[in-house]
Amino acid sequence: MTRKQTDTDRWSRYFAADGSESVMEKRKGFGEEMKVLMINGSPRSNGNTSTALHEMEKIFLQEGIETEIVQIGNQDIRGCIGCGACRKKGKCVFQDVVNETAAKFEACDGLVVGSPVYYASANATLVAFLTRLFYSTPFDKTMKVGASVVAARRGGLSATFDELNKFFTICGMPVASSQYWNSIHGAAPGEAEQDAEGLQTMRTLARNMAFLMKSIALGREKYGLPEKEAVQRTNFVR
Numbered sequence: 001m002t003r004k005q006t007d008t009d010r011w012s013r014y015f016a017a018d019g020s021e022s023v024m025e026k027r028k029g030f031g032e033e034m035k036v037l038m039i040n041g042s043p044r045s046n047g048n049t050s051t052a053l054h055e056m057e058k059i060f061l062q063e064g065i066e067t068e069i070v071q072i073g074n075q076d077i078r079g080c081i082g083c084g085a086c087r088k089k090g091k092c093v094f095q096d097v098v099n100e101t102a103a104k105f106e107a108c109d110g111l112v113v114g115s116p117v118y119y120a121s122a123n124a125t126l127v128a129f130l131t132r133l134f135y136s137t138p139f140d141k142t143m144k145v146g147a148s149v150v151a152a153r154r155g156g157l158s159a160t161f162d163e164l165n166k167f168f169t170i171c172g173m174p175v176a177s178s179q180y181w182n183s184i185h186g187a188a189p190g191e192a193e194q195d196a197e198g199l200q201t202m203r204t205l206a207r208n209m210a211f212l213m214k215s216i217a218l219g220r221e222k223y224g225l226p227e228k229e230a231v232q233r234t235n236f237v238r
């Protein structure tokens with residue numbers, strides 16, 4: 001099994017014919033090939049976030065799970081303008097990597113989001129990307145497994161970890177966990193290779209995530225996805 005960096009054909013079967021709409025959800029049965037989409041929110045494609053993601057990727061490949069890494073932190077990505085057009089269009093009005101990644105997100109069984117810590121938060125480019133990606137995509141994300149990993153020189157790791165996990169927990173995505181909060185230490189690119197505990201945390205996370213994804217595929221076959229009620233929205237103004 002090899003990692004597919006740019007296997008657009010494989011993913012694009014989930015695009016609608018005209019490329020404009022999100023298609024009906026396609027869920028795989030147990031035993032079908034699983035995929036994890038990995039988002040690197042660092043501007044450095046070979047930095048410490050990348051080290052963490054690649055450590056996980058080795059385990060996914062051992063587990064027979066296909067992966068793809070999408071590099072986000074080095075792209076020019078604007079934030080959400082709250083226009084609401086995505087509710088009608090089923091995609092963001094800004095045609096960029098957000099809409100390109102949407103179909104990959106829809107097709108994947110698991111999503112890993114990695115970020116360097118910038119001022120005790122995630123990289124702002126990544127936050128712009130995730131905000132638009134999660135808000136503009138109408139497909140059901142329930143039971144896609146999420147995991148976030150963070151890299152920093154010294155501080156702000158668990159705050160950033162919390163920030164990223166909230167994208168998963170607003171939309172029915174179970175969060176995979178490890179033996180410690182999913183963080184790795186290093187400043188210059190490659191320094192994280194020396195963080196033995198951080199690397200082990202990433203491997204454990206990938207094993208736990210693979211188990212969860214496979215268990216969910218089995219459970220979905222046996223029990224189906226949980227029933228959904230019509231969403232009630234109550235806005236509190238005072």
Ligand SMILES: Cc1cc2nc3c(=O)[nH]c(=O)nc-3n(C[C@H](O)[C@H](O)[C@H](O)COP(=O)(O)O)c2cc1C
Pocket residue numbers: 042043044046047048049050115116117118119120121151152153154155156185186187188189
């Ligand atoms: C703008 C900026 C802000 C940063 N803020 C923090 C911080 O709050 N805490 C910290 O420990 N490291 C901070 N760092 C260091 C990075 O988190 C660290 O170098 C990390 O390994 C970068 O990951 P990468 O190699 O994947 O880009 C900051 C770096 C930059 C460029």
